[in-house]
Structure formats: C-alpha cells, structure tokens
Amino acid sequence: MPQYVLGHYLKGEGKRLALMSELLDPMHRRYIDALNIVKPGARTLEVGCGNASISAWLAERVSPGGTAVAFDLDLSLIEVRAPNLELRQGDIVAGPVAPGTFDLVTARAVLHHVADAEVAITNLVASLRTGGVLLLIEPDFLPVSIAEPPEVRAFWDGWLAWSRERGIDYHIGRTLAPRLAAPGLTQISGTAETAIYNGGSTWANYWTLTINELRDDLIGSGKLNVALVDTFLNHCADSNWWTQTIAFTAVSGRSPGA
Secondary structure, X not given: OOOOOOOOOOOOHHHHHHHHHHHXXXXXHHHHHHHOOOOOOOEEEEEOOOOOHHHHHHHHHOOOOOEEEEEEOOOOOOOOOOOOEEEEEOOHHHXXXXXOOEEEEEEEOOHHHOOOHHHHHHHHHHOEEEEEEEEEXXXXXXXXXXXXXXXXXXXXXXXXXXHHHOOOOOOHXXXXXXXXXXXXXXXXXXXXXXXXXXXXXXXXXXXXXXXXXXXXXXHHOOOOOHHHHHHHHHHHOOOOOEEEOOEEEEEEEEOOOO
C-alpha cells in the first residue's frame, strides 16, 4: 500500500481514531448485527482495526468460545485487551489471515488507501470459511462534490486532487459490489449513507483535526492553498454552516457453499 498519510505516529492520530470510532462504530455495528452471523463461538476478523474498538465489541459478541482477531499494520494505538481478543500485525496485501477460518471478515476505511485493492479483497475473501460473510465499508466522496458555498467545494476539489496524487481512491465505495462479485461471493447487498452536520459538531471536529494533521502536506502539494484551507476550517467552526460528509458505502457478500 502507499505510505499511509495518517500514520499512527502523528501526534493527534489517537484522538482522530477515537472520533472516527464515535462517528462510525454505531453504523458498523448495525451492519454487522443485520448479518446475523456473529454469535458465541464465532471467529471474526477486522482488518485495519485502528484502535480496535470494533474488534473489542466483536470479542464480547463471540464470547464464550469465540475469537475476535484485530489485524493492522500498526497495533500501537490499541489499548483495549480481552481474553478472546487476538491482536495480529501484518499487511493484508501480503496474504490472507488464517485462510478459510472466519465467520465474519470486515474492513472499514481501509481499501481506499491500498495500492492493489483487488489483491487485498482476494486475501479477505480467502480468509472466510465456507458460508462466511465479508463486510466492507468504504468512502465515496460524491456528496462533497456539490458542497456549498463554492469555496468549500473548491476545498474538496483540491483535497481530491491531492488524494489522487497520494494514491488514495476516495470513490472506491461505489465499486465494492462488483469487486465482491468478481471472486464469486453470493448474496451481495449494500447501501450508502451520509451524515448532515454543522460547524462545531463531532464531524466538523473530525475534519478539523484531520486537516490540521495534513495541513503541511495539503498545501505543499500545490493542490490547495492557505486561504482555502483556512476558509474551510473557519466553516467547520461556524455552527450556522451545514453540509454533508462522505457517503459511506457498506457492501457484504457470502462465501458460497454453505
């Protein structure tokens, strides 16, 4: 994968991941619950687990007798521990994790950073047992392409130009269904949802923290300038400004044969 632009070494990364968990875990848990596959004794795998908040929740759901594996390139920001929570460090592009053994494999906001998403998905699918389910949640930045006012839209245009230069695919969400159909998964279904938020909200705080972490790289790339960055941050502090965030696309498919 390309060098991750929001590495765990960054000063504010722990706080940013905590905000991401606060914002996205309820949705993620809801989609997992709807699959009706995580039960006591099950084996689950979360790839790109970050701070492992979802893996810790899964560890509770598979108890007793099950195992929740939290897998990431960097495990340094994981503070939670549980008897049936297993931490593994590695790169999903390098190969599957315990092939053919997991009832649920899930990854959230991971594939858009991966240079070869096809290989990553192949390895995720290979980690499933027969009848197991793969659930992917990835962004589609479509809503921000029509954000208002015009200077906010200009900021996002610059952000997307920067992301393409960094090898990040912020539109991968819309491609998940055919990517899961290609290796033969069945019962494919999915949906996309976005949040409406205003300045000063948790979403606004998330973007403020993220942009401040990336500020030098954003401006140094030449795709954004100081004025655009500061204007967007000012909107994020204005409670009278309302907008939509990313459309998070969740798609699942089942390994055939059960």
